[in-house]
Amino acid sequence: MTKKTFLVEIGTEELPAKKLKNISLIFYKNFINELKKNNISYKKINYFSTPRRLALQIIEINTSEKTKKIIKKGPAIKNAFDENGNPTIAAQNWAKNYKVNLNQTQRLKNQKGEWLIHYAEKKQKKIELLLPIITEVALKNINVNSNMRWEGENIKFIRPIRNIVMLLDNIILKEAIIFHLRCNNILQSHISSKEEKIYITDAKEYPSILFKKSKIIAHHENRKEQIKYEINKIAKKVNGAIKKDSLLLEEVTSLVESPKVLLANLKKDYTDKIPQEIIGYIIKKQQKCFPIYSINEEKNILPYFIFITNIHSQNNKNIILGNEKVMHARLSDAIFFLKKDRKSKLKDYLKCLKNISFYKGLGTLYQKTLRLVFIVKKIFFYTKEINEINLIRATLLSKCDLVTEMVSEFPELQGTIGMYYALENKEKKEVAIAIKEQYLPSFSTDKLPSTPIGSVLSIADKIDTISGMFSIGEIPGPEKDPFGLKRATLGVIRIIIIKKIPINLKRIIEISLEKHNVEKSNISVIFEKIKNFFIKRLIFFYENQKYNINIVQSVLAYESMDLLDIDEKIKAISNFKKIESIILIVKRISNFLKDKHEKMISTKINERLLIQIEERKLLEIINDFNYTTKQLFIEKKYTEILLKTKLLIKPINTFFKKVQINHEDIEIQKNRVILLIKLRKIFLQITNFSYLY
Incomplete structure (x- = not known):
């Protein structure tokens, strides 16, 4: 086995700084995938990147010649032999074409049928020919949505490629051509270096030669x-x-x-x-x-x-x-x-918002501000520990800094500028902070608003934007989200759950749609779209926290918009150590009820028909459970509920063991089915357990 060091350096024009590390990593991973496809082994790969280069150094790459097995698939057996077992013309032509002796063939059998096959060995291309192909494929598969064409060439890359170096130990792969460029052993020097060319004679010299000649740190x-x-x-x-x-x-x-x-x-x-x-x-x-x-x-x-x-x-x-x-x-x-x-107070900019469009079809920033005032008042109903006067004041001032010179020059400082101007104008501190915090969180891991007013204003602002965009049909696709609605939705979810804000999200969204002048007949249709959008973001939210996706989907199956209830259920079920025993009993109940015509059965138990002690005992336990857990369900104490649910398991198992549900008396049979329906209802209050078995 012959082992060598391979080097490839792609010299480019200035690569985008914010994407450079990711580009380098994708190139590295793509190259590994291509080596694997070609069954080429190696010891280690070092990857390098600077603003003007991407490079890989493969240590101890196996350069020995290889052969690979190729399956030559022939005709189906039913077409390969006649009724006497003699080869057909189709089989003979196939054998002749591939120079195969029919007596040496094998058979491939699967669900679709059976065929003649022959395993042939084929020499793999020499490593010197394979590596340039692998390199080009690895480069072409870097997709960062910012590719360019240059100099009339019908090729694309992140930035124009000006030079390619390829060495296998001390051998220059001169015959290799990538992106119409012939490979060489001349490294790109520093952009301001007087020494324009850096010759490298051995792949092992990289990257030390760059630092020695031009003080370039390639890693x-x-x-x-x-x-x-x-x-x-x-x-x-x-x-x-x-x-x-x-x-x-x-x-x-x-x-x-x-x-x-x-x-x-x-x-x-x-x-x-x-x-x-x-x-x-x-x-x-x-x-x-x-x-x-x-x-x-x-x-x-x-x-x-x-x-x-x-x-x-x-x-x-x-x-x-x-x-x-x-x-x-x-x-x-x-x-x-x-x-x-500072020649004007922050509040004086409010009237200027009348001249600034929020978005086509969604009115001005002034109209948005008025909508926000209406929404925060509704949210206040659920969070009355907040000072309502300060909440409304913060909302009225929330967009005023958008028309200032500072925000016009430094757009990323929106909110921050408003906070400083509010403080200078002697506004309440919590009002000023809320003006800044309305934009939090701005990305999935960003910090949340630190104040209650900031949290409420942020929720209102994001819901107004989400409902507004959905109302005019600007709904994000799987890949495109130009208005950041996915981030906004995730922000609402995080604030409500982490800050434990007990709002009726469904009602707030419907109110927001009303304020966007959506016709009453369409509100429910648009709300359903927004609800489904929220559910997808909820799945993403919990997946990122490594929760079991089946548990998440079991809770979200009810399509509830009570985020705190959802969160409490998911956490309780995820942390409950012996959930398996509950799952098994629910499965048993559901399987039995699957074939029953439940709609024809009354939901009221006839106690006179409970003729066995086990069914009377089960009803007693069901009634006791419903009584003792009523307040627990209101308070969303699902861990305590699950603990009490475990008390049902033994009597349910005893019921199944001792009681014949399909009794010859149809009324007794119906009565026993009703017991099971009552039990299933108890478990469905917690989650849809069918996702867990």
């Missing part, structure tokens, strides 16, 4: 750890600290391939005049830099920032000055917009 994780170490070290030198921001660190790592970490200054004038959160946003989100926070007061930003450059220069001073100039220009813009906005 993404190594590059990230280097940046992380340097920014923390620099922050400590100025008695500061860097707040953890995994997304920013990942993005910056994907923007540079030869990182140089530098410290720059912020003018104190900016840190004094601009709210800290806004400064942090501009530094991180706008400029992709790292603010430095005070060790003693974590919210305070020190008059410094750290940036990562992709250039190694003899004169860092000019690079620092250039970055400071750009940063100060952005902060100066912020001060200008803040001054302009």
Whole structure:
């Protein structure tokens, strides 16, 4: 067995930073799949990525020649031989075509029939020919919805490919052509490097040769750890600290391939005049830099920032000055917009919302605000511990910052700007915080609103958008969700369940549809669509938490919109240790009732017809159970209910053992069936157990 090291580097134009890590990982996984398909073994695969390259290094790849078995399928047996057992012309022609002796053939038999077959061995292509094919397939199967065409070529990739390196140990695969490019041994150098070409003579030299020649750190994780170490070290030198921001660190790592970490200054004038959160946003989100926070007061930003450059220069001073100039220009813009906005109070912007369309067919932002006021009042009915005046005030001011200069320039700060302006206008603190928190959560793992008012406003805002979009037919498909309705729905679910807000979600959605002027005759139709949409999101919500999907579906089978009830049931059933015994007894009851004509049977027990002690005892236990669990069902205490349900198992088993249900007296038989119907009703109050057996 011959083992070698294989290297492939795809040199590209600048790849999208936010997708780079994922692109690299998909390339790596695709390549593994193709190696497996071709039965090629290896010891290990290292994968690398920088803004201008994707690379794989396969250690100890098996390059020895291989053969693979191929099945040559012939005619069906019934067509291969005549009634005397002699080969037909079809069988003879097949054997001749594949140069097969009919006496050496085998038979393949399955449910569909029986055929003649012959196993032939075929030599696999040489590894030097296979690897380019595998590479091209692995690249073409990277689908990130942002592919490009370039230079008139009818080929697509995330960004134009400019160079391809392929080495098998020290052998250059010169004959290999991928995306119309002939492979070579010249690595892409750093974009600003004077040394334009880096020759690699052996696959084992990668990636060390890149660092040696151009200070390029090809390994993404190594590059990230280097940046992380340097920014923390620099922050400590100025008695500061860097707040953890995994997304920013990942993005910056994907923007540079030869990182140089530098410290720059912020003018104190900016840190004094601009709210800290806004400064942090501009530094991180706008400029992709790292603010430095005070060790003693974590919210305070020190008059410094750290940036990562992709250039190694003899004169860092000019690079620092250039970055400071750009940063100060952005902060100066912020001060200008803040001054302009502060000429009016936040409440004064409410009337301006009349001129801003929310969405075609859904009115203006002013009309949306009025709808939100109506909805939060209805939600307030279920959450009366909230101050209603503050709730309505927060709702009225909730969209006012959308017409400010600051939000126009920095859209991601919507809500945050409103909070700061509300505080400056001496609004109540919980009102101001709710204005910011109305947009939470903005993605599936985002934090939830911290205040009751923020939670209610967030629910109302999301329900108004969901019901509005459904009312005009803008319903998300399996892959497309341009208005983020899946995120909004999941946000409503998370807030209600985690914050335990006991609202009548069905009624709130119907009210919202009414406020969108949906005709009464259509409300139920649209509500059904929204309900089904919510149920799909609920399944996703519980699947992500690793709940048993059968348990989830058993509870959701009733298509209830009482999210707290759903949650309590799923958790109780999932955590109940001996649920199997209950499942078995429910299955037994259901199987017996399956063939009974229940609609013809009265639901009232005739106690005079209970002639055996076991059936009288069972009725007594059923009545006792219904009495003792009535309040437990109201309080949604399903664990306690399940514990009490276990007390039914023994008398039910005794009933089945000792009592003949199909009695010769039809009235006695009906009476006993009614007992089973009553039992099934008890279990159906908990969940649809048919999903669990």
